[in-house]
Amino acid sequence: MARFIEFVTGANSPADLEAILGEITASLGYEYFALTHHVDLRAAAGSTIRLHNYPDRWVDYFDREGLAAADPIHRASQQTALGFSWHNVPLMIPLTPRDRGILARAKDHGIGTGVTIPANVPGEATGSCSFAMAADRRAPPDNLALTQLVGAFAFEAARRVWQVRPSARSIRPGARSRLTDRQRDCLIWAARGKSDWEISVILGISEETVAQHIRQACERYGVQKRTSLIIHALFDGTISFADIARR
Known part of the structure; x- marks a missing residue:
């Protein structure tokens, strides 16, 4: 061996x-x-x-x-x-x-x-x-x-x-899609099936702010639909199945 x-x-x-x-x-x-x-x-x-x-x-x-x-x-x-x-x-x-x-x-x-x-x-x-x-x-x-x-x-x-x-040294700053903590929070609740209004109540922010966070997260991944956003975020480890299942 x-x-x-x-x-x-x-x-x-x-x-x-x-x-x-x-x-x-x-x-x-x-x-x-x-x-x-x-x-x-x-x-x-x-x-x-x-x-x-x-x-x-x-x-x-x-x-x-x-x-x-x-x-x-x-x-x-x-x-x-x-x-x-x-x-x-x-x-x-x-x-x-x-x-x-x-x-x-x-x-x-x-x-x-x-x-x-x-x-x-x-x-x-x-x-x-x-x-x-x-x-x-x-x-x-x-x-x-x-x-x-x-x-x-x-x-x-x-x-x-x-x-x-590529090695960590060769990755350009910002080259990989990274979400802010609040964008990630909104994404996790969206993946749990919550609407923007429900997420706004849970997180204590406005419904429009929730929509904006999700929209910006989609832009960072270059996708248009929330389903695609969730899949990409699961795929690269930004969120996990445990995040979605946790209550």
């Missing part, structure tokens, strides 16, 4: 990382790895991470059907911060007939059981690092704790190699 960490933190290109991941995947007892953001690469920017050694025919089908966000494994990874076996996915999310069809199609294309390590960084697309067996092989002995460490280090290395997020 120490050798892997040393190599992966020193990787300077996707090719370096691919070689290291291939070696560690085999040592863990798996055949395939997939380190990726959960976005459609056909519409994504160049900083989107994707590195794998899956069978070509499965990748072709996956891309053709646009499964990056719909894949049940990817959706399940958004429900936990810990690695999980694919056998537990039905316990983590409700599976639709289409979901079961996707899993069956993966098996038809040579992908059997596996494990996935979530990589959900606020302000970035969700992602994961998965390790899988061929469809006709049994899973290796349980080593989820070690696999968790490998997946976490691998994804962080990929973020650095792909330059997903």
